[in-house]
Amino acid sequence: MSRNPPxxxxxxxxxxxxxxxxxxxxxxxxxxxxxxxxxxSTELAMENTLTRTVDEAxxxxxxxxxxxxxxxxxxxxxxxxxxxxxxxxxxxxxxxxDPDTGEVLFHRNKDRSLAPASVQKIITGVAAIATLGPETVxxxxxxxxxxxxxxxxxxxxxxxxxxxxxxxxxVYAGAAKIDELAAQTMATLESARPxxxxxxxxxxxxxxxxWDGEDNWRTAWASSARTNGYISRITPLQIDGDRFSPMSPxxxxxxxxxxxxxxxxxxxxxxxxNSAGFVTVSYEATPAGAVSVASVSSRPVSELVHYMLKESxxxxxxxxxxxxxxxxxxxxxxxxxxxxxxxxLDYLELNKTLVTMDxxxxxxxxxxxxPQFVASLLQQVYQSSSALSDVMSGLPIxxxxxxxxxxxxxxxxxxxxxxxxxxxxxQGTRSLAGLVTTEExxxxxxxxxxxxxxxDGARQLLEDLVVEVYRCGSNLADF
Numbered sequence: 001m002s003r004n005p006p007x008x009x010x011x012x013x014x015x016x017x018x019x020x021x022x023x024x025x026x027x028x029x030x031x032x033x034x035x036x037x038x039x040x041s042t043e044l045a046m047e048n049t050l051t052r053t054v055d056e057a058x059x060x061x062x063x064x065x066x067x068x069x070x071x072x073x074x075x076x077x078x079x080x081x082x083x084x085x086x087x088x089x090x091x092x093x094x095x096x097x098d099p100d101t102g103e104v105l106f107h108r109n110k111d112r113s114l115a116p117a118s119v120q121k122i123i124t125g126v127a128a129i130a131t132l133g134p135e136t137v138x139x140x141x142x143x144x145x146x147x148x149x150x151x152x153x154x155x156x157x158x159x160x161x162x163x164x165x166x167x168x169x170x171v172y173a174g175a176a177k178i179d180e181l182a183a184q185t186m187a188t189l190e191s192a193r194p195x196x197x198x199x200x201x202x203x204x205x206x207x208x209x210x211w212d213g214e215d216n217w218r219t220a221w222a223s224s225a226r227t228n229g230y231i232s233r234i235t236p237l238q239i240d241g242d243r244f245s246p247m248s249p250x251x252x253x254x255x256x257x258x259x260x261x262x263x264x265x266x267x268x269x270x271x272x273x274n275s276a277g278f279v280t281v282s283y284e285a286t287p288a289g290a291v292s293v294a295s296v297s298s299r300p301v302s303e304l305v306h307y308m309l310k311e312s313x314x315x316x317x318x319x320x321x322x323x324x325x326x327x328x329x330x331x332x333x334x335x336x337x338x339x340x341x342x343x344x345l346d347y348l349e350l351n352k353t354l355v356t357m358d359x360x361x362x363x364x365x366x367x368x369x370x371p372q373f374v375a376s377l378l379q380q381v382y383q384s385s386s387a388l389s390d391v392m393s394g395l396p397i398x399x400x401x402x403x404x405x406x407x408x409x410x411x412x413x414x415x416x417x418x419x420x421x422x423x424x425x426x427q428g429t430r431s432l433a434g435l436v437t438t439e440e441x442x443x444x445x446x447x448x449x450x451x452x453x454x455x456d457g458a459r460q461l462l463e464d465l466v467v468e469v470y471r472c473g474s475n476l477a478d479f
Contacts, residue, residue, distance in 0.1 A: 111370050115364075121362060124321055138156045151203070162240050188294055398416055398419035407423075
């Protein structure tokens with residue numbers, strides 16, 4: 001019987017490839033089926049089989065095969081959501097990210113604008129080091145005029161200038177001493193006079209024009225902050241941050257810091273040999289032609305930032321904010337501090353859309369940041385190989401020093417020395433932002449805020465959440 005050649009060719013190939021099919025054909029003939037119809041049915045079946053085989057082979061040859069094997073997708077499973085159910089949170093906002101990649105591992109309301117409290121000092125520290133430089137110091141100096149009985153005391157904005165004796169430190173270790181300034185001044189003046197002639201300073205001009213001495217308080221600050229020892233009036237001249245007790249970090253402050261410092265200097269001049277029985281004081285700019293006599297300087301900016309962060313020193317933060325403003329040509333006013341702090345951060349390319357600054361210390365509730373902004377800034381500091389790293393090293397360490405020396409206790413002591421973070425506490429905000437080294441040894445950046453109707457009970461919740469992040473590590477899930 002005639003066969004169609006194309007079919008015959010395919011049939012031959014299939015038969016050659018499959019002995020089993022040939023056996024089936026023989027069996028079908030022995031059962032008396034019509035050879036021609038059986039052969040035709042079998043031929044069609046074999047044709048379909050071969051067609052599928054060829055099509056599959058062609059499809060397989062065209063399929064793209066990766067040159068390298070793909071890593072399995074990691075699905076985090078460690079949730080911290082149960083920690084957020086407590087009503088003592090008020091409203092929780094926060095974020096955790098990988099500081100090496102910037103990947104957000106966990107967040108709730110990360111773009112919500114809120115008052116950061118003293119977490120604000122991280123921003124101040126970055127701005128101060130980026131603008132002023134880590135080695136910059138601030139000097140208080142004396143100058144003489146043509147009148148040998150007139151001396152000028154010129155303020156340089158060093159609010160750490162200390163009245164403590166040379167052998168004693170105030171809260172500001174290594175601060176410049178007002179006694180030393182007086183001694184240097186008198187020694188220089190005496191050396192310029194005939195032997196045996198006494199120096200007589202009868203008039204002291206006090207130059208506090210570095211910034212307006214009347215512009216020393218933000219309206220958002222409670223007046224009780226001075227009596228409670230949280231902050232002084234921010235004047236260009238004062239001693240020991242205007243503390244009545246120089247060695248007490250939370251020492252009560254006065255309402256006349258410039259006058260107190262002036263009286264202390266006059267007393268130091270008398271102790272150093274000033275023969276005048278009475279000294280008249282005038283507050284004015286330095287006369288033209290005045291010549292420098294002596295000066296004393298603060299500790300470098302890097303050390304001031306370190307202390308500000310460790311001890312959450314509000315006066316020091318505001319001093320640095322004013323100095324940044326002056327350095328940028330903004331005049332040093334209180335109103336200029338917000339712009340002064342944010343301008344140096346432009347090169348970091350952070351999203352500042354929902355960010356506003358009212359002060360440098362974080363005491364003002366008018367400051368507004370987002371958790372994402374704070375965490376991204378910490379990421380930049382973490383990655384920095386420049387002096388910005390001083391900010392990270394200045395953060396308090398859990399259970400060790402600064403404002404975290406007595407926190408993370410009990411079961412939470414497991415993170416002792418493994419958390420470096422800035423604390424924050426004002427009415428309506430409790431905050432904590434910094435770095436945690438996880439149980440696995442990885443570093444994670446976090447910025448957590450409890451806002452609204454909150455009290456110090458929220459501090460425990462913040463610590464508990466950081467400990468859970470420590471335990472979850474890279475397995476931290478965003479659900």
